[in-house]
Amino acid sequence: MLKRGPVWAVGAMSGTSLDGVDAALLHTDGEVIAEFGRHAYRPYSGAERACLRAGLGLWQGDPGVEPVAELIETVHAEVLADFPEADMIGFHGQTLAHDPAGRGTHQAGSGAVLAEVLGRPVVWDFRSADVRMGGQGAPLAPYFHFAAAKWAGLRAPVAFLNLGGVGNVTWVDPSQPGPEVPGAVLAFDTGPANAPVNDLIRARRGLPFDEGGALAAKGRVDESIIAGFLTHPYFYKIPPKSLDRNDFHTLLAAVAPLSDADAAATLTAAAAAAVARGAEHFPHAPIAVYVTGGGRLNETLMSMLSARLACPVAPVEDIGLNGDMLEAQAFAYLAVRVARGLSTSGPSTTGVAAQVGGGQISRPNTGR
Numbered sequence: 578m579l580k581r582g583p584v585w586a587v588g589a590m591s592g593t594s595l596d597g598v599d600a601a602l603l604h605t606d607g608e609v610i611a612e613f614g615r616h617a618y619r620p621y622s623g624a625e626r627a628c629l630r631a632g633l634g635l636w637q638g639d640p641g642v643e644p645v646a647e648l649i650e651t652v653h654a655e656v657l658a659d660f661p662e663a664d665m666i667g668f669h670g671q672t673l674a675h676d677p678a679g680r681g682t683h684q685a686g687s688g689a690v691l692a693e694v695l696g697r698p699v700v701w702d703f704r705s706a707d708v709r710m711g712g713q714g715a716p717l718a719p720y721f722h723f724a725a726a727k728w729a730g731l732r733a734p735v736a737f738l739n740l741g742g743v744g745n746v747t748w749v750d751p752s753q754p755g756p757e758v759p760g761a762v763l764a765f766d767t768g769p770a771n772a773p774v775n776d777l778i779r780a781r782r783g784l785p786f787d788e789g790g791a792l793a794a795k796g797r798v799d800e801s802i803i804a805g806f807l808t809h810p811y812f813y814k815i816p817p818k819s820l821d822r823n824d825f826h827t828l829l830a831a832v833a834p835l836s837d838a839d840a841a842a843t844l845t846a847a848a849a850a851a852v853a854r855g856a857e858h859f860p861h862a863p864i865a866v867y868v869t870g871g872g873r874l875n876e877t878l879m880s881m882l883s884a885r886l887a888c889p890v891a892p893v894e895d896i897g898l899n900g901d902m903l904e905a906q907a908f909a910y911l912a913v914r915v916a917r918g919l920s921t922s923g924p925s926t927t928g929v930a931a932q933v934g935g936g937q938i939s940r941p942n943t944g945r
Contacts, residue, residue, distance in 0.1 A: 579664070579665075579913070579916050579917065580664075582606055583604045583605055583606045583609075583611040583612075584604070584605070584606070584664045584665065584913060585602055585603070585604050585614065585662055585663050585664050586602070586603055586605065586663055586664060586665050586666065586667055586909040586910070586912045586913050587600055587601065587602050587603075587614075587657060587660040587663035587665075587666055587667070587909055588600065588601055588603065588666075588667035588669075588904075588905045588906055588907065588908030588909030588910070588911075588912060589653055589656060589657060589666070589667065589668055589669065589905055589908065590669050590904040590905040590907075590908055591649065591652075591653075591669065591670070591671045592741040592742060592870075592904065593672060593741055593742025593743055593772060593822040594741050594742040594771050594772065594775060594786075594871055595621065595626050595629050595630060595742070596620060596621065596626075596785065596786075596871065597618055597619050597620035597621050598618070598619045598621075598652055598653060598656050599616070599617075599618055599901060599902055599904065599905040600616060600617045600618075600619075600656045600657060600659075600660065600905055601613075601614065601615075601616035601617075601899070601902040601905040601906045601909060602614025602615055602616065602660060602662070602663060602909065603906050603909035603910055603913075605724075605909070605910055605913050606913065606917070607910065607913035607914040607916070607917040607919050608724070608755070608914075608919070609724065609727070609728075610724050610725065610727075610728040610910070613899070613906065616899065616901075616902045616905065616906075617656055617659060617660075618901065619652060619655065619656045621652070625648060625652070626785075628644060628645060628648050629645060629648070629671060631645070632644075632645035632671075632673050632685060633673055633674075633822065633823065634673065634674055634823065635673050635674060635683070636673070636674050636680055636683050637683055642673070642685060645671065645673065645685045646685040646686050646687065649670060649671045649685050649686035650686050650687060650690050650691060650694075653668060653686065653691060654691055654694045654695060657691065657695055658695060663697065664697070664698075665697060665698045665699070665700060665912055665913070665916060666688075666691065666692075666695065666697055666698065666699045666700065666912065667699075667700050667701075667703075667908035667909045667910075667911055667912030667913075668686065668688045668691055668699050668700070668701040668908070669684060669701070669703065669904075669908050670684030670685055670686035670688075670701060670702075671684060671685045671686060672684050672685075672822070673685050674821065675714065675715065675819065675820070675821040675822075676821065677708045677712070677713045677714050677715075677819065681705065681708050681709075681714075682704045682705060682708050682714045682715075684701075684702065684703075684704065686701075687701075687939075688700065688701025688702065688937070688939045689939040691939075692939040692940055692941045693941055693942070695941070696941045697941065698916070698938055698939070698940045698941075699938070699939045699940075700911070700912035700915045700916060700936045700937070700938050701936065701937060701939065702935075702936060702937050703717055703908070703911060703915075703921065703935045703936045704717065704935060705935070706933055706934070706935040706936070707921075707922045707927050707929050707933045707935050710929050710930060710931070710933055711928070711929055711930055712817075712922060712927035712928050712929025712930075712933065713817055713818060713819035713927040713928050713929075714819065714927060715745070715766065715819035715927065716739070716745040716747070716764050716765070716766060716819065716926065716927075717907070717908075717911060717921060717922060717926075717927075717935070718737075718739065718745075718747065718764075718903070718904060718907040719747040719749075719756065719762045719764040719922075719925075719926040720756040720757075720762070720910070720911070720914070720920070720921060720922070720926070721903075721906065721907035721910040721911065722737040722747040722749055722762070722764075722907075723747075723749050723751065723753075723755075723756035723761060723762055724756070724910065725737070725898055725903070726749045726751040727751050729896040729897060729898065731749075731751045731896070732751060732752055733750075733751075733752070733863075733864045734748060734749065734750045734751075734859075734860075734861050734862070734863045734864065735748075735749055735751070735863045735864055735865050735866070735867060736748045736749070736856070736859065736863040736865075736866045736867070737749065737866075737867050737869060737893070737903075738767070738852060738866050738867065738868045738869070738882075739868075739869045739870045739903070739904065740770040740771060740848065740868060740869070740870040740871065740872020740873060740875075740878070741770060741771060741772075741870045741871060741872070741904075742769075742770060742771055742772035742775070742822050743766055743768070743769060743770055743772060743820050743821075743822055744766065744767035744768055744769070744770035744848060744851060744852060744855075744872070745764065745765065745766045745767060745819075746764065746765065746767050746852065746855055746856075746866075747762055747763070747764040747926075748762065748763040748764070748859045748860065748863060749761070749762055750762070750860075750861075756923075757920055757923055757932055759925070760860065761925075762925055762926060763816060763817070763858070763859065763860060763925050763926075764816070764817060764925065764926040764927075765816030765817045765818045765819065765855065765858070766818060766819045766820040767851045767852045767854075767855040768811065768812070768820065768825065768847070768848065768851025768852070768854075768855070769820075769824075769825045769828060769844075769847065769848060769851065770848045770851075770870070770872050771786065771848070771870075771871055771872055771875075772822050773825065773828045773829055773844045773847070773848075774786070774787055774793070774841055774844040774845055774848075775787075776829060777829060777832070777837075777840055777841060777844060778792070778841065781837050781840075782837065786871070787841050787845070787875070787877075789874065789875060789876050789877075790841075790845060790875040790876050790877025790878055790879075791877075792837060792838050792841040792842075793838070793841040793842040793844075793845040793875075793877040793878070794842075794876070794877045795838040795842075796835075796836065796837075796838030796839040796840070796841055796842030796843070797838075797839050797842060798839075798842045798843050798846040799832070799835060799839060799843045802828075802831045802832060802843050802847070803843065803846055803847055803850050805831065806825075806828060806831070806847050806850065806851075807850060807851075807854060809825065811824065812851070812854050815858070816855075816858050816928075817924075817925065817926055817927050817928040818928070819927070825847075828844060828847060829844075831843075832844060842877070845875070845877055845878050845881060846881055848872070848878060848881075849878060849881035849882045849884075849885050850885065852882060852885070852886070853882075853885035853886055856886060856887075862887065862888060863888055864888060864889075865888055865889045865890070865891060866882070866886055866888060866889070866890045866891075867891055867892070867893040867895065867896060867898070868882070868890060868891065868892050868893065868900065869892075869893045869898070869900040869903040869904075870900060870903075870904070871901075873892040873893070873900050879892075911935075911936065912936070914934070915934055915935070915936035915937075915938065916938065918934060919934060920932035920933060920934050921933065921934055921935045921936060922935060
């Protein structure tokens with residue numbers, strides 16, 4: 578039983594960019610952000626990233642899943658052990674496959690194992706309940722984005738754009754009393770973000786990513802590829818909607834004939850074009866788009882976004898938030914909401930028919 582008022586929770590996130598594990602403390606009652614705490618980052622080694630890449634696309638019970646799950650549990654236990662002050666843990670796991678209209682969603686790693694190892698309650702499996710009820714199971718950070726906008730003292734509509742492997746955006750009206758109120762939030766995946774260009778750079782240059790967008794800055798965008806990309810059926814769907822990391826795998830084939838710089842520029846432009854197309858769905862024009870995730874450090878991508886969007890584009894640090902840790906903080910926030918019986922998603926975030934409180938709680942010694 579949680580004590581009344583704000584509690585300290587630590588959230589952990591391993592995203593589709595496969596770069597490492599973020600962990601961050603948050604002091605919250607599951608509604609209001611009282612305080613941000615310390616945080617940590619543990620990068621994956623080359624061998625660990627290779628193991629994770631080998632697991633992409635696999636489902637529960639498939640051959641090859643067990644080593645990935647063990648790796649995720651081991652690395653997360655290592656990181657989270659350094660946060661003994663946390664009353665509880667929010668554990669997302671590693672998304673390997675996401676097909677909400679078909680087989681569902683699969684995040685590797687067991688919160689029950691972590692609860693035993695760490696000796697504290699772990700909230701995990703955040704997406705399955707939403708998918709079972711007909712939702713997309715993603716994105717899950719919007720209710721936290723609403724709380725973050727309130728914490729930052731914002732009063733007019735803004736958008737939070739997360740650029741990880743896949744892009745997702747939350748349009749927020751912080752003048753509303755809560756995220757569950759109709760018209761308070763709208764969220765959806767925009768399209769591919771860092772994943773295609775990361776895969777390109779790894780395959781062609783043996784590097785993990787295009788640092789700062791330096792290579793893309795030297796290239797020329799192939800506008801015919803962008804035009805073809807924007808005809809993908811996904812862009813014609815009304816949000817909420819979500820994607821798997823590999824849903825736009827044909828992009829890499831499309832840029833195969835291009836030079837390294839032109840291919841990087843074109844893939845970076847595709848990420849920006851997808852965001853601009855998504856912005857057409859916003860209920861009202863935001864006063865700004867605040868960018869989180871690794872993509873905000875890509876100067877070329879940020880410049881392309883500014884050119885395509887009709888409002889200022891800035892990193893979330895401009896309003897006092899931490900763009901490296903926002904997703905980890907979100908799962909700390911969601912963990913407390915689950916423990917308090919509050920909803921974690923709704924019709925305007927995942928398309929689920931009603932408010933859903935996703936996630937299960939595993940406690941040490943019981944695994945339940």
